[in-house]
Amino acid sequence: MSDPQIKRVLMSVTDKTGVVEFARALSEEFGAEIISTGGTARAIAEAGVPVTPIDEVTNFPEMMDGRVKTLHPMVHGGLLAKRDNADHMAQAAEHGIGMIDMVVVNLYAFEKTVAGGADFATCIENIDIGGPSMLRSAAKNFESVAVVTDPASYDAILAEMRANNGATTRETRAKLALRVFQTTNAYDGAIAAWMGAQLGEAAESAAGDAARDDKFPAARALGLTKAQDLRYGENPHQSAAFYRRDDYAGAEHSLAHATQHQGKEMSYNNYLDVDAAWAAVREYDNPACVIVKHLTPCGVCEDGDLVAAYQRAHACDPVSAYGGVMAFNRPVTSDVVVAIFENKQFVEAIIAPEFAADALEMYSAKKNARLLSTGGVNPAGGEVEYRSVEGGLLCQDSDAVHEDPASFTVPTKRQPSDEELAELLFAWKACKSVKSNAILISKDHATVGVGGGQPNRVNSARIAVEQAGEKAQGAVAASDAFFPFRDGFDVLAQAGVTAVIQPGGSIRDEEVIAAADEQGIAMVFTGHRHFRH
Template sequence: MPSASLAPVKRALLSVSDKTGLIELGQALAGLGVELLSTGGSAKALREAGLEVRDVADVTGFPEMMDGRVKTLHPMVHGGLLALRDNADHLKAMDEHGIGGIDLLVVNLYPFEETVAKGADYETCIENIDIGGPAMIRAAAKNHGFVTTIVDVEDYDALLAELRGNDGATTLAFRQKMAMTAYARTGAYDAAVSGWMADQQGDTAPRRRAVAGTLAQELRYGENPHQQAAFYVDGSNRPGVATAQQHQGKELSYNNINDTDAAFELVSEFDPAQGPACAIIKHANPCGVARGATLKEAYGRAFDCDRTSAFGGIIALNQPLDGATAEEIVQIFTEVVIAPGADDDARRVFAAKKNLRLLTTQALADPAAAARTIRQVSGGYLVQDKDNGVITRDDLKVVTKRAPSEQELEDMLFAWKVAKHVKSNAIVYVKDGATVGVGAGQMSRVDSCRIAARKAEDMAEALGLDAPLTRGSVVASDAFFPFADGLLTAAEAGATAVIHPGGSMRDDEVIAAADEAGLAVVLTGMRHFRH
């Protein structure tokens, strides 16, 4: 461990792709008497701002060559970064070879991630893999006992404050923190490159897989107050909670973020061109999902599925929030509302509820887009494709004597979309484009059928209905019925049609029971386990 001494900054090398704040930084460093070295476009920008800058090519004695691929990979640069200032042999070598020390390195890397995100071709992406930058960063960060390494524009102000507060020097604590940040940046960069290259080769299980994220928010705690937590974004820019703009309300909590993501991914299943839709989520499970002629109607119908669970829930909409819908939402306590947008009337309504978080995303997430999910287990990670399975009417196979009606078909496809987002074992009753009972996360599929039906009975009583809305509904199951008991439980609740994957050893037995009960059954051939 190096001593906790101050390290003077007399000479700095600035070489950045993102030139945000570069001129101001260069001016401030020059004002502190720091000699500036630079390369290419960075040197040009600094010089045009009237600053005295020495080209790295003058230091190395070699011009930039090979389209800029070779410019800083030289002992005159790396020796200046790596030399230990308290090592006599190192100082002797510097003197013998005319190597000047570099006390401050400011580098940000070629925009590889941004280039990939824009859909650039293979060769363009390859050319945006930085080599010299990471090499210099790693060298400077290793030698943080004497050298300060800055890789993020966000740290420019902190650097200048450090220098001004220490007579042009930096403290060891600051250099250590910047070195940590530097290695995280090169690690994330390499993770992006290796992940992209695996995708280009179609390698779904590379020998080593690196993942990285950028801190978006320090959280007060995790799922529970005794758990520390933070929120990181992966830079994919998929519409959702990670990219949303928060207009009002307290900071999102760990559970808020998790539940809001679940709500938005679910509501994104419903094309806004086919009408308004609303999803209400509690503890990552939907407690009400519905379509309607208006957003207000969609919200009301979703709310009527389970008003008790909706209290303190998360609401996601597939169209911009309007004032009339906002007026309905604020009638009960809601944690978060997320939508593609919100009009002025809606924002005025919500302004009176200062703790209600309003997020807008500008777009819905594509439910069929390729993505990955990562889950930690003890000693490792499980990595899989995101469940982006989507079915159409053409995928359905009718296996009972009675075929479903047109309305039953529409409701079954609706129920299937919802079941995909319910924790297994999942059972979803739907009637006329709205959930009327949801059974989630049970060890037995029969129990999920019963719980969903019981909730419908409770809501019928609360709403003053003559019978629960499961009467005349359809039911979706995320996986096959291993026995006929679950299917018959749904029939007892009033379901008239069933959609499920099929594939059980007892499918014939289950289908025969459905025929005897007068049910219409269609198979999807696709399972939607969600654990």
């Protein structure tokens, strides 16, 4: 079957960007009849482009506040009829159904309505029915019908029609159809996620597992929109892309929606490292800097001054910091940039709520450095995170340190001083971001030794102590999970650590407590672990 010329077009769009110009070109250049609905028809008519209202096609008025207008055989028969099927065409002729060669539809802005905080009834009214139905009918019959959902496609469609005697090619129609099913899948997923949240909130008082059912429903549709193709994945032989989650409630200040001010395109590994740094720095209320290399924090500091926080985070491990990524929980000023330049530190990327204009100007000389601003800082935790395995997806609540220090217990004879307890709380937050088994040593609210990603805890302790060196004297340590034996604890004690924070809960807790008492070390049990596999 040859490519059909576009002679009859149905338009109904929420996003009216470019629709008048598109309609004018279809009408004037190709003689296409434009059929349209509601506000779209008014916009086209007011621009002087001939338009046929939908009720003249259906011989039935738009009704019920516009809920019913395109759900009609005159519309869907014209979309679904197979042009090369004699029976289909005979039935269409019998009932006076004209063929529709192109559908131009984008959907009610449901996600935008929800994000704007609209009430329940308004959100319900913004669930599109006729739009998805027309899109699906047209996409199913892509052999004969072109279906356009994105205003950005208008110019390319017109160019193809000009080069193809007023027709689109089958390859283009097939790609447009695929885009329809991707769009309607994401749209339905957003509605399902919102409805699940609404019903979960309503049922929470009646059913103890309502919140769990809301987060982890029996079926989950993920809406993902490709943000960019990446040069490659973890290694050059792996192809890769980055997608944004359409249902992410914290999108406003997230990495996925950050503004990149300069630098090369983000790579696969850049995204992983920047995400790890951004998640870590959000744990702190005071100005903080986190430096990450290969998903491992190599410098973390919280200070009253952001420049000092950077300098002390960098001092933790200057060798590893070179070529890493950095995150700040406060706007980056020119003073911070001066400190980075003075250290001659090369960074792959920096993420922060914002950058001062003079800071951006100073960094413009470093063309390869990626600078990303989020516009703000979302609180740590509170979202569902995903991790893929072969053939499946793991979902869990994102982890954050929300424990109340008043709930901690001290099983040792020596109690931590107020100063030690404040330092332990810093170490506990910092340790959460280190791969397990994680041991972290800190002093004056800055990391001095980090050991993690080891198959046993004692080796992590040795790595942290070796890195800390003499700085371990008088420092404190955090362990993300309990000590299964006293050997790892003894490594820290022998290095001069004065206090340790850990979850507790081992069958050998008494053995570790005894080791602490032998060496006069204070130990705090949190009752919670922050294992990062």
